[in-house]
Amino acid sequence: NAGVMQNPRHLVRRRGQEARLRCSPMKGHSHVYWYRQLPEEGLKFMVYLQKENIIDESGMPKERFSAEFPKEGPSILRIQQVVRGDSAAYFCASSQAGTSGETQYFGPGTRLLVL
């Protein structure tokens, strides 16, 4: 039973380019969460999605960031016109039912470096 998958594991972009991060949830999970971890800091919630729906995007910057979870395929976190401050580890997690108290399982993360 494969766990949460993320790719790429490492991504290098120059300022102004686009970064596209992918997350495939665990089998049977239809709820996906994205978190950002700046160096030497904790994880900060960004966005929560179900298939074809954004449920909560209160932690996501209003500009340059977008997320989707299409009916088919992985969830995608897109960062347009990246800046150096976007350099961080981006983790996605998945859960089965999206209820309070339900365990979220984390992927290995994508480490984004903006030059």
Added chain:
Amino acid sequence: GENVEQHPSTLSVQEGDSAVIKCTYSDSASNYFPWYKQELGKRPQLIIDIRSNVGEKKDQRIAVTLNKTAKHFSLHITETQPEDSAVYFCAATQQSSASKIIFGSGTRLSIRP
């Protein structure tokens, strides 16, 4: 919104001794408190969790306690071993936004041989 404070930020203990990490939360409606362990360059992994209807939970060398009145919860690791060295995060789930996990800032635990 919910805010989770975690102390200390770094902790060094002798192998075999106990380690205690403390957290406080602000939203009295929070009802689920997971603890995650993150090794360098790895993903966060759930090690233990506690719900608001329980005051204490133990799993081998790891135990968590919850004081709902004071809005405190703590992680206790006994008989520490070198493999316990990692960053530990406490977290809380808001009742009003069931799936958003709010993390503490982390404690870097080092076990001295």
